[in-house]
Amino acid sequence: MQAYILKRLLTSIPVLFGVSIIVFVVMNVLPGDPAQILLGSQEVTPQQLQRLREQLHLDDPLHVRYLTMMGGALRGDLGRSIRSDRPVIEIFMDQFPSTLELTIAALIASIAIGVVAGIIAAVRQYSALDNLSMLVALLGVSMPSFWLGLLLIFVFALGLGWLPATGTGGPERLLLPALTLGVGGAGVIARLVRSSMLEVLRMEYVTTARAKGLSEHVVVLHHALRNALIPVVTVVGLEVGRLLSGAFVVEVVFSRPGIGRIAIQAINFKDYTIVQGIVLYAAALYVVVNLAVDIVYAYLDPRIRYS
Amino acid sequence: MNQQSSTAVLTPLVRRGSPAPGTELLRRLRRSRASVAGAVVILVFTLVAVFAAALAPYDPIQTDTSVAFGPPSVLHWFGTDNLGRDILSRIVHGARISLWIGIISVAIGAAVGTVLGLLAGYYARVVDSVIMRLTDAMLAFPGILLALIFVAALGSNLVNLMIAVGISSVPRYARLVRGSVLSAKENVYVEAARAIGCDNPRIMFRHILPNVIAPVIVVSTLGVAAAILAAASLSFLGLGIQPPTPEWGAMLSGGRDYLRTAWWITVFPGLAITLVVLSTNMLGDGLRDALDPRLKT
Numbered sequence: 390m391q392a393y394i395l396k397r398l399l400t401s402i403p404v405l406f407g408v409s410i411i412v413f414v415v416m417n418v419l420p421g422d423p424a425q426i427l428l429g430s431q432e433v434t435p436q437q438l439q440r441l442r443e444q445l446h447l448d449d450p451l452h453v454r455y456l457t458m459m460g461g462a463l464r465g466d467l468g469r470s471i472r473s474d475r476p477v478i479e480i481f482m483d484q485f486p487s488t489l490e491l492t493i494a495a496l497i498a499s500i501a502i503g504v505v506a507g508i509i510a511a512v513r514q515y516s517a518l519d520n521l522s523m524l525v526a527l528l529g530v531s532m533p534s535f536w537l538g539l540l541l542i543f544v545f546a547l548g549l550g551w552l553p554a555t556g557t558g559g560p561e562r563l564l565l566p567a568l569t570l571g572v573g574g575a576g577v578i579a580r581l582v583r584s585s586m587l588e589v590l591r592m593e594y595v596t597t598a599r600a601k602g603l604s605e606h607v608v609v610l611h612h613a614l615r616n617a618l619i620p621v622v623t624v625v626g627l628e629v630g631r632l633l634s635g636a637f638v639v640e641v642v643f644s645r646p647g648i649g650r651i652a653i654q655a656i657n658f659k660d661y662t663i664v665q666g667i668v669l670y671a672a673a674l675y676v677v678v679n680l681a682v683d684i685v686y687a688y689l690d691p692r693i694r695y696s
Numbered sequence: 697m698n699q700q701s702s703t704a705v706l707t708p709l710v711r712r713g714s715p716a717p718g719t720e721l722l723r724r725l726r727r728s729r730a731s732v733a734g735a736v737v738i739l740v741f742t743l744v745a746v747f748a749a750a751l752a753p754y755d756p757i758q759t760d761t762s763v764a765f766g767p768p769s770v771l772h773w774f775g776t777d778n779l780g781r782d783i784l785s786r787i788v789h790g791a792r793i794s795l796w797i798g799i800i801s802v803a804i805g806a807a808v809g810t811v812l813g814l815l816a817g818y819y820a821r822v823v824d825s826v827i828m829r830l831t832d833a834m835l836a837f838p839g840i841l842l843a844l845i846f847v848a849a850l851g852s853n854l855v856n857l858m859i860a861v862g863i864s865s866v867p868r869y870a871r872l873v874r875g876s877v878l879s880a881k882e883n884v885y886v887e888a889a890r891a892i893g894c895d896n897p898r899i900m901f902r903h904i905l906p907n908v909i910a911p912v913i914v915v916s917t918l919g920v921a922a923a924i925l926a927a928a929s930l931s932f933l934g935l936g937i938q939p940p941t942p943e944w945g946a947m948l949s950g951g952r953d954y955l956r957t958a959w960w961i962t963v964f965p966g967l968a969i970t971l972v973v974l975s976t977n978m979l980g981d982g983l984r985d986a987l988d989p990r991l992k993t
Contacts, residue, residue, distance in 0.1 A: 403829055403832070403833075404829075404832045404833055404836050405836075406833075407829055407830060407832060407833025407834075407836070408833050408836045408837070410833070411833055411834065411837075411842075412845065415845050415846060415849050416845065416848075416849055527974060527977055527978065527981075528970070528974060530977060531921065531925075531970055531973040531974035531977050532966075532970045532973075532974075533925055533928055533929065533932075533945070533948075533966060533969050533970065533973075534929075535929065535932045535945075535948065535949075536948060536962070536966030536969065536970065539948070539952055539955060539962050539966070540963070540966070542955065543955050543956075543959055543962075547955060547956050629838075630838030630839065631838060631839050633838050633839070633841075634838040634839025634840050634841045634844075635839060637839075637840070637841075637844070637933070638840075638929050638932065638933065641932075641933060642952075652844070653933050653934075653935070656844070656847075656848040656935060657934065661848070664845065664848050665845075668837070668841055668844070668845050671838065671841060672836050672837050672838070672841065675836055675837075675838045676836050
């Protein structure tokens, strides 16, 4: 197990290195002078433009700029916001708890809805309930989260007045954003649990459990579900990434604070150090989550670590 | 050996009387009602997109504040927006833009990804390592994040949006093609092509590519849905197509300030996106099952 963890840790290093190169290349090498973009249509003298270029280190050679960025990133320093002059790490740490809260709540919603729908669909295969569950699952995957969010606001906040539409604080403000973000993942998990359950329900040990006279719900929930859930662990890793990027949209819809909303504002304000820092941190976080999921998966299914 | 004889050697044998592969695929596809329904909806949206100018009852950009915020009625089936523009006409014209974005983005992603996958699978060793590490790094960007930084760096307009969405799907195609090439290059026809003196690009593009392209087509079908969704998300965030162009995501974004008083500005464009993406997913699922029934759940 330790050898497997070490191997996975080592393979994550080049990925993180690649991520940093992509972010650097996209933000610094593609056509367009960041200083000029930052100034927009403002009239400035060539001296002022040059001063800004120096301030942003844009005249340094590319490899120096990359090494400077990486050196800072490894020390937790990704520069300062061009507009507010606050350190990017400080802005990130301020906003991240809200995004994390939303992501975890959405993940719980995805798993809860997805697993229940998947079990029902598998146990009642080819019934109207199965077809309905799978249609809703497909709808969940196909519906844009920003639209679903607005529909939920329209019905539950503006129409019925049951829940607040925007802001943070308290579970009542988390419910609608978490549902909005979690429904897509619930669709993916429901489809996976259904196919995984169908496979497990045909196994001999399930037949044995039935033959022993156990009730159907004990067979399904205690015997079949445990094994059927193993593949779901991998999807949860992928889901965390989808939820993290989905949070960018959902935070805007529900006017919630978070790294997504800050990143979008930063793009609109052309504050590239913030965009660069947040994207780098979000991608690194995704790599780490996937690493953790792989380790959990190897723990649950010993065949993985020996292959 | 001359060109004619080399072609004769390399042409795969087709059994007399056996149906063409496409016919079998269509027969299997027709058995799935969901796929047929998906295909019909996509066909309808494609026709709407092609004949948008003839079908739209009003000019999608022309404003008329005297009818602003008009609810759905006989004159304006889907109502009007804050500037009095007919929502139905904007959705009809938006179909052209959204489908166009979906198709071009997928074409960019599939073309670049296929070439990278071919190179990685065929040349292996260093080329493979470099390309695969690059795709690993690209896959480390969750969801629309990669497209987001491309749009942030390039600026928001239609072309940049298509490039951004297309490039972010490159790793999916590169990995898919690489896997197929690794097994395809061991086939006898590749050895035969090499023996008659074909150069590497010819072997890759003329002999291997046609044999590994089928899964790319399936993934591309599903990719159109993902591309439409990604582009609509970016436009919703104000990073894609800018007003007054009638793009569905941007229309939805424009309507959210008036949700309480004019729900139709938000509801109908969202319905259009959901319908197209749902239909594409249904057709994509059917295509996947038809090409590889073992995957059917």
